[in-house]
Amino acid sequence: MQENFRQFLDRLRQTGELVDLHQPVDIRHIATLVDQAKTALFFHKVIGYDVPVVSGIIRSRERAMMGLGAETYREIEDRLSAAIAKPIPPKYVKTSPTREVVMTGDDVDLYKLPIPMSSIYDGGPMITAGVVIARDPELGINSGIYRFIVKEKNLTGIDIVTPNNMRLFAQRALERKEPLPISISIGTHPIEITGSGYRAPLGVDEMAIAGGLRGMPVELAPCSTIDIPYIADAEIVLEGEILPTGWTWPEGRFGEFTRLMGGLHWNPLVRIKAVSMRKDAIYYNLHMPWENTWLAAPTRYAAIRQALRTAGVQVKDINVTLGGCAFWHAVISIRKQPGEAKNALLAALSVMDLKHVVVVDDDIDVFDPMGVEWAIATRVQGDKDVMIISNARAKPLDPSLLQGAGIVPTGAKVGIDATIPDGIPKEHYERITYAYADTAKIDDYVNGKKDEAGKSADDAEVAALAKEILAAIEKAPLYYTDIAEKFSDYNFRTVARAIGHLHATEKLWQDPRGRMCVRGSQFAASPPKKA
Numbered sequence: 231m232q233e234n235f236r237q238f239l240d241r242l243r244q245t246g247e248l249v250d251l252h253q254p255v256d257i258r259h260i261a262t263l264v265d266q267a268k269t270a271l272f273f274h275k276v277i278g279y280d281v282p283v284v285s286g287i288i289r290s291r292e293r294a295m296m297g298l299g300a301e302t303y304r305e306i307e308d309r310l311s312a313a314i315a316k317p318i319p320p321k322y323v324k325t326s327p328t329r330e331v332v333m334t335g336d337d338v339d340l341y342k343l344p345i346p347m348s349s350i351y352d353g354g355p356m357i358t359a360g361v362v363i364a365r366d367p368e369l370g371i372n373s374g375i376y377r378f379i380v381k382e383k384n385l386t387g388i389d390i391v392t393p394n395n396m397r398l399f400a401q402r403a404l405e406r407k408e409p410l411p412i413s414i415s416i417g418t419h420p421i422e423i424t425g426s427g428y429r430a431p432l433g434v435d436e437m438a439i440a441g442g443l444r445g446m447p448v449e450l451a452p453c454s455t456i457d458i459p460y461i462a463d464a465e466i467v468l469e470g471e472i473l474p475t476g477w478t479w480p481e482g483r484f485g486e487f488t489r490l491m492g493g494l495h496w497n498p499l500v501r502i503k504a505v506s507m508r509k510d511a512i513y514y515n516l517h518m519p520w521e522n523t524w525l526a527a528p529t530r531y532a533a534i535r536q537a538l539r540t541a542g543v544q545v546k547d548i549n550v551t552l553g554g555c556a557f558w559h560a561v562i563s564i565r566k567q568p569g570e571a572k573n574a575l576l577a578a579l580s581v582m583d584l585k586h587v588v589v590v591d592d593d594i595d596v597f598d599p600m601g602v603e604w605a606i607a608t609r610v611q612g613d614k615d616v617m618i619i620s621n622a623r624a625k626p627l628d629p630s631l632l633q634g635a636g637i638v639p640t641g642a643k644v645g646i647d648a649t650i651p652d653g654i655p656k657e658h659y660e661r662i663t664y665a666y667a668d669t670a671k672i673d674d675y676v677n678g679k680k681d682e683a684g685k686s687a688d689d690a691e692v693a694a695l696a697k698e699i700l701a702a703i704e705k706a707p708l709y710y711t712d713i714a715e716k717f718s719d720y721n722f723r724t725v726a727r728a729i730g731h732l733h734a735t736e737k738l739w740q741d742p743r744g745r746m747c748v749r750g751s752q753f754a755a756s757p758p759k760k761a
């Protein structure tokens with residue numbers, strides 16, 4: 231996919247997924263307007279700024295799919311998995327239109343950029359869509375998206391409280407007492423956002439994963455004040471350094487992917503050394519939380535599926551639920567072999583910071599919450615099927631954990647095996663179904679369909695019919711419904727009287743599955759033995 235950021239905006243516009251607002255708009259109103267809009271919004275005249283703002287471009291499932299060029303939401307995950315398996319390294323180019331305007335030194339002024347506030351208690355204007363690239367002398371290149379709150383015209387914080395690779399890079403630089411140079415590319419295509427939002431293992435270049443998603447290399451160009459590349463297609467690039475201040479500066483609060491206001495974080499500071507941008511640059515404001523959710527969710531799907539594949543589990547479906555913030559909950563259906571549900575739980579719970587996983591059989595639709603709850607209700611014994619692992623790696627943003635300066639909390643992981651327990655007879659799980667479901671259709675009856683009356687019979691004929699029924703069940707046991715159908719020349723009442731006659735004459739019994747059979751025959755169930 232060759233499409234760049236601007237071409238994606240055009241495609242949204244052409245399909246009615248982006249609305250242009252040409253009138254002056256106060257930047258303080260942007261967050262709520264985007265929240266209320268069904269489309270992405272392009273603010274051409276933001277009062278007090280020369281640069282326009284676009285926001286909400288991947289704020290729905292459909293727009294996330296459009297961003298990745300996918301026909302279905304699941305396809306995003308498949309394409310991401312393929313990209314992880316076959317990354318395409320970036321191509322380095324000498325320069326790009328992003329360098330049409332360059333400000334360095336004292337000319338750096340973040341207040342010239344239309345950086346909106348996001349949620350109500352935010353600690354200031356917040357850069358939400360910056361793809362950050364950094365290099366560690368030993369661990370190589372890393373990219374990710376981390377938010378920055380503007381503190382001074384050339385100073386921000388960087389929100390790296392979560393124990394991720396960028397935090398590790400910053401920690402290692404701090405131990406060396408050195409700043410960590412970073413480029414921050416703002417206004418990049420959803421493919422680059424998705425690639426960088428994937429939490430790749432150390433040493434894996436997320437821009438190569440973005441290349442895998444594109445099917446062609448992502449172009450990177452060199453910054454001017456630091457030896458780090460930026461995304462060549464970006465609208466705006468900040469060149470900066472994470473200062474070796476450690477996690478000592480209060481920052482926030484932040485509106486989080488949890489749909490909650492996060493608390494105050496303790497973060498390092500970032501000095502911005504240069505700002506470069508296109509001469510007609512567009513500022514992309516990623517709107518929290520849904521723009522994050524729709525693009526981050528496929529990364530969880532891909533990671534869970536990969537862990538289950540490694541564990542050799544046959545997966546039917548996965549639902550990383552929206553109720554679980556597309557992050558903490560997964561429901562997984564599997565084609566079960568004995569013990570496999572527990573293996574599936576162990577594998578899935580090892581992924582990222584997933585907290586709660588339910589594994590169900592493949593007859594359960596993981597996207598139907600009632601069906602999943604039904605499986606939990608009917609297939610789980612809490613003492614055998616619930617596993618709790620304490621003190622695992624957790625997301626510090628989990629509001630149910632202790633938070634604060636210097637605290638890197640651990641948390642519990644819970645797995646629920648809601649598959650049919652091994653060794654329980656299948657009959658325990660025969661669902662209620664209705665005879666004649668294929669032939670007796672409600673629409674026909676509403677339109678006046680009539681059934682045939684069927685014969686009735688006097689007592690002598692009932693006794694004769696009973697004999698015929700007896701002959702039938704002597705050969706093989708039959709369900710009551712089968713008898714009623716087999717002798718449907720008679721009306722139901724007559725058949726019921728005939729079966730009643732067999733009962734009264736002590737000919738009738740039932741087999742272990744409840745079918746009618748002849749009393750004392752090889753098929754007949756015997757009563758439970760007295761203890």
Ligand SMILES: Cc1cc2nc3c(=O)[nH]c(=O)nc-3n(C[C@H](O)[C@H](O)[C@H](O)COP(=O)(O)O)c2cc1C
Binds near residue numbers: 394396430
């Ligand atoms: C829109 C968006 C905003 C994000 N904001 C943050 C953030 O402020 N802090 C953070 O630690 N992670 C944030 N993330 C998650 C990281 O970008 C993601 O976990 C990434 O894979 C981390 O990569 P790393 O382990 O290579 O550092 C954000 C992700 C997205 C998609």
